[in-house]
Amino acid sequence: xxxxxxxxxxxxxxxxxxxxxxxxxxxxxxxxxxxxxxxxxxxxxxxxxxxxxxxxxxxxxxxxxxxxxxxxxxxxxxxxxxxxxxxxxxxxxxxxxxxxxxxxxxxxxxxxxxxxxxxxxxxxxxxxxxxxxxxxxxxxxxxxxxxxxxxxxxxxxxxxxxxxxxxxxxxxxxxxxxxxxxxxxxxxxxxxxxxxxxxxxxxxxxxxxxxxxxxxxxxxxxxxxxxxxxxxxxxxxxxxxxxxxxxxxxxxxxxxxxxxxx
DNA sequence: ATGGTTGCACAGCAA
Numbered sequence: 001x002x003x004x005x006x007x008x009x010x011x012x013x014x015x016x017x018x019x020x021x022x023x024x025x026x027x028x029x030x031x032x033x034x035x036x037x038x039x040x041x042x043x044x045x046x047x048x049x050x051x052x053x054x055x056x057x058x059x060x061x062x063x064x065x066x067x068x069x070x071x072x073x074x075x076x077x078x079x080x081x082x083x084x085x086x087x088x089x090x091x092x093x094x095x096x097x098x099x100x101x102x103x104x105x106x107x108x109x110x111x112x113x114x115x116x117x118x119x120x121x122x123x124x125x126x127x128x129x130x131x132x133x134x135x136x137x138x139x140x141x142x143x144x145x146x147x148x149x150x151x152x153x154x155x156x157x158x159x160x161x162x163x164x165x166x167x168x169x170x171x172x173x174x175x176x177x178x179x180x181x182x183x184x185x186x187x188x189x190x191x192x193x194x195x196x197x198x199x200x201x202x203x204x205x206x207x208x209x210x211x212x213x214x215x216x217x218x219x220x221x222x223x224x225x226x227x228x229x230x231x232x233x234x235x236x237x238x239x240x241x242x243x244x245x246x247x248x249x250x251x252x253x254x255x256x257x258x259x260x261x262x
Numbered sequence: 263a264t265g266g267t268t269g270c271a272c273a274g275c276a277a
Contacts, residue, residue: 209268210267249268
């Protein structure tokens with residue numbers, strides 16, 4: 001059995017519902033994980049997605065902020081969520097496919113501007129969120145699991161347009177990279193995207209603030225697809241749909257894809 | 263060095 005999956009920070013699922021359906025119709029992943037839906041669950045345009053063939057939806061939402069959803073052509077079971085750092089934020093949801101694979105969809109806090117928890121509470125929140133992810137997965141020791149989402153960290157030097165210029169910029173600081181590595185180590189998570197594309201610059205996010213995002217190409221790889229070691233070797237064909245960043249009224253993130261043969 | 267844009271929701275915060 002083979003299935004494909006994509007993760008996309010949509011930055012408002014209602015404003016960009018037509019872009020979601022465009023992606024579903026043109027790229028047709030079996031499962032699409034969305035972050036930053038910025039919508040209560042009951043206001044997600046589920047009929048639109050069902051009409052495109054995605055009849056199974058597992059989501060957590062809140063008004064205006066955060067929000068994660070898993071849209072699927074395949075039957076999925078809602079296997080819950082965890083309120084990381086106990087703020088009542090909708091930043092995690094999990095679903096299980098009939099083949100036994102569990103998919104965790106995360107929206108990790110962005111962390112504010114200053115990379116110092118003493119002066120920026122949001123940075124501390126981000127680090128604490130990552131620490132709780134590490135401890136949770138360490139205790140769970142998951143098998144046949146996939147973890148995707150906007151993790152808001154670009155860990156490698158070639159995951160950012162300038163390693164040197166971003167060392168003190170939130171998303172690429174050594175302490176964040178270390179925290180993310182500890183999450184990854186907690187369950188032996190394999191970075192599927194980099195397993196498939198080991199070399200070269202690779203980005204999934206480009207700021208809205210650039211005059212010409214495509215020409216400047218000052219991107220970062222903030223969106224990730226990870227898998228536990230038992231299924232990581234079944235993954236292939238990873239890619240970033242950079243084109244989507246150039247669509248009309250785009251999200252600032254592009255979707256990241258992977259396929260699993262199980 | 264600074265400011266640049268977007269979404270939500272209607273001011274200013276979060277990203």
